Amino acid sequence: MFFTYLRRELRRRRKAALVVASGLALGIALVIVVNSVSAGMNQAQDKVLQSLYGLGTDMTVTKAATAPKAGEGGRPRFEFGAKDDGKEQSSDRVMVQGFQTLAASTVDKVASQKGVADAVGGLSLQVMKVDGQFKRGQFKQDPGSGGATRQGGPGGEPRGRVEGGGASFDVNSYSVYGTDVTKAGLGPRTSSKITEGRAFKTSEADAKVAVADASYAKEKKLALGDSVKIKGVTYEVVGIATPDSGDAAADLYLPLKQAQTLAGAKGKITTVYVKATDSQQISAVKRGIQKNISGTTVTTSADLADTVSGSLSTASNLAANVGRWLSIAVLVAAFLVAGLLTSSAVSRRVREFGTLKALGWKSGRVTRQVVGEAVVNGLVGGALGIAVGLAGAYAVTAISPTLTAQLGSGAGGGGGRGPGVVMGGPGISQAAGKSLDIALSAPVSATTITLAVGLAVAGGLIAGGFGGWRASRLRPADALRRVE
Template sequence: MFGIYLKRELGRRKKAALVIALGLALGIALVITVDSVSAGMTQAQDKVLKSLYGLGTDMTVTKARSAPKAGSSQGPNFKFDAKSSGSSKQSSDRVMTQGGQALSSSLVGKVGAQKGVASAVGALTLNVTKVDGSFTQGKAKSSTSSSGSQQQGGPGGGTGSGGGQPQVQGGGADFSVNSYSVAGIDVTHQDLGPLATSKITSGTTFTSAQTNAKVAVVGKSFAKTKKYKVGSTFTIAGTTFTVIGIATPDSGDSTTDVFVPLKRAQTLGDAKNKVTTIYVKATDSQQIAAVKKAIQSHISGTTVTTSADLASTVSGSLSTASDLATSVGKWLSVAVLAAAFLVAALLTSAAVSRRVREFGTLKALGWPSRKVTRQVVGESMVNGLIGGGLGIALGLAAAYTVTAISPKLTAQLGSGSGGGMGGPGGGPGGGPGQQSASSSMEIALSAPVSLTTIALAVGLAVTGGLIAGAMGGWRASRMRPADALRSVS
């Protein structure tokens, strides 16, 4: 009886039911759209943070660079020696550790032994400044006077004829300066650290036996610029390296140009048994704050940076859009959804008012108030579920449209202050506690819809139906049979 009556009444009031369902659908669709776009923003930010950290990295341990002593020079210097009067080629590499002060390699094991740490890997980031060019020595020539002319002599004021002071003519220098980053990685634990965010698209990666080998993996962009390929060789500070692989970053551009075994990097940077960054993976992502506190309390003089700390250093259109989606978007969806619920409740209540004769007659025939209320709530629930279905369809269509368009958002890295990193282990543009430049990444926005979002939409549809049904049922339950008799003409 309930189902038959429900079907007949909904069929008889198609327009009213459709209006209620559409109102709920718009609110639910907006919630799905905002939620999916927010999820896309979170994924985009995770990609940015992974490019800073390394895949699977929850935090890094570094040591801030101390202030330079008074009178000391921190800038690069080069010494050249012109060897002939002709053109002489010159080349020099300056290799410096980048980021904060170097840490002892023994701290890697100490960090890994802390409670809540799943694994810890050390890395050494270097900056290589290469100067190439040539000197051309000038030639000293004496200037001669014309015949019969007199020239003033030296300091004594005498005069004489013939040659004047010698002058250097010709000569000069033509040099180019290139700078790139080198990361020394632990080849036995490549799943954590700078190389973990890239895939080897040509050649191979390091083997566990190549702990001190003169081999290198180069970034795709760097290889393209230098025209390197697998098998190419290049020299850093007199050491010749062979390219064994080309690494392509998972997202954006890598902030590291060259990867070499850690021991070989320590030799290049004159930093034996030293690292600049310790990459840490926690056993539980929910306990990162506790792990950070434990490391700071047991290992003094270090700076522990988590992904939450780095998130504040990401700016650009990605950050702006994320803030809008989080604040304006969510508040707007809540407001629209509340309005949809209210409209559905008011329309249901108005529909009950127009059915005074019907409900009064049913009560006169013996229907109890709870049965009338159940009938109204049942109709509202069906309207809510229809609205939920339409809302899910609209929300999925909107999310698919955003993903298909894939608008590009930019993320500026290293624009924050303190504690942030310009790249893995302090890549180009500064390291932990010493950001001097920023790099930019371009991220394609997507709008993934999860099962949780769908479940939320269904829950909202049911809630909207219950709210509308509760208001309409309450009104229907207060009707008396006499109301139906008064409305009969």
């Protein structure tokens, strides 16, 4: 009886039911689109962060910034002894990024802290290569000087001048990252995939091998098996790595011990990359490390996310604030409209409900009938809202608007130059002043769909509650005296 009456009433009042369902559908669709876009923003931001410090890294530990000592200004100096004309001269200056290092034993100290699942050290270097040649100037005698002597000079010296000469040098700068080959699953190297060749083997802890970034390899025309020379040491290229998004963490990757030898920093690292056992306890782990390991700065991925600006940050804030509040406002309005329309429909059915009560229907049964109709309207609205919301999310993904992420340099951290010290890793300093273009998508999760269904039911219950309350207050005698 309940379902039969429900089906007949919904058919008879199709227009009113469609209006209520459409209002709920609009609010639910907006919630789906806003939630999906927000999820896409989070994914885009994760891509930016992952391109900087690698997959799985929750925080980094770097040396706390200190004032440079006298004579440690950090400026690269090159010394040349002039050679004969035409002789190429070359000099490499290998510098530690940020000029701040930690003892390699810090990795074990960090790994022993509560809440730390794994930790690995890395050494970020910048290599400046200067090569070119000096050219000796030529002495040219002044015309007509003959045997004349210079005024005030010794007799017999011809007058003239030196012409030409000088120096022509090319300066090339590139980044090198020393990675612990025994822990390949953590650190900046994980932000790139090996697309040619192979990664480092665990047995190559001190081997003269290198993995080159794909863009750097293309620029320098490097292929598998080629050699690169740094500070007179030759390294064989065994792999080519392509970053998943954004810029690569470094142009060249070397085993950590080799990088330490090149920089004259044996037993030193620039960064400890940390993976927490529980993502919900990252703040607690950060506090523990700062308390127990002095002279360090701990930066989490959340800290780094605060430095990301550009259209990605603007759109993320817009979706999180304006979009969320707008969807809530639309939902509240849709619920109120649905409730008022249902209540108004009850007012027009006074005679009908009065007759049913006169026939023996209890107030609770009348209320359940009204609520049932409203819930069905809500479910229909939910189905329409999910369809429209999915279409909107698909449209955003299909269009894939490009957002720009600019890495800010205002965050403090490792005591280095520019934003490279935010997470202490090589990728950020390399990306300083650069923009990363990220394609926005709008993934729809099962949680979002569940939320939409819940809102549909809630909207129906709220609307049914309004109408049911009105219907339960009707008295058969009063109802029968009114004309519908």
